[in-house]
Amino acid sequence: MHHSHLEYLIAVQKLQGEEMGAQGAKIAEEMGVTAQYIMKLTKTAEQKGYIRRGKARSVYITEHGKTAIRGYLLAAQAMEQLLVLGGVPKQEIEHDAGSVGAGRETDSPGKLNFFAVWFLYANRKVTE
Secondary structure (H helix, E strand, C coil): CHHHHHHHHHHHHHCCCCCCCCEEHHHHHHHHHHHHHHHHHHHHHHHCCCEEECCCHHEEEEEHHHHHHHHHHHHHHHHHHHHHHCCCCCHCCCCCCCHHCCCCCCCCCCCCCCHHHHHHHHHHHHHH
């Protein structure tokens, strides 16, 4: 799963309510992207069973979507532990993870972009 898909699922989960699902415009604002990009992410997420559509063009995260989020974040935590065991200071990892990508703040700072950070450090070790 691309990190933008994960960010989308987290935004949907954060913005949806009991009575009303997350609205595309609010998701776009939360992620700092265009409504057109949200339409693309919505289509993909729906095809994969991560979200379902509700009334008034709203979306809700499914159990499958929640499982995908948990799996990704568990993998990110495992990578963080591996990097720390490899001698990379935790503060440096968190800083770099937060700065990879679009630079938006999230509810899980430093967790969404661990895959990108992992590759940065792997490439750094190879080239040093």
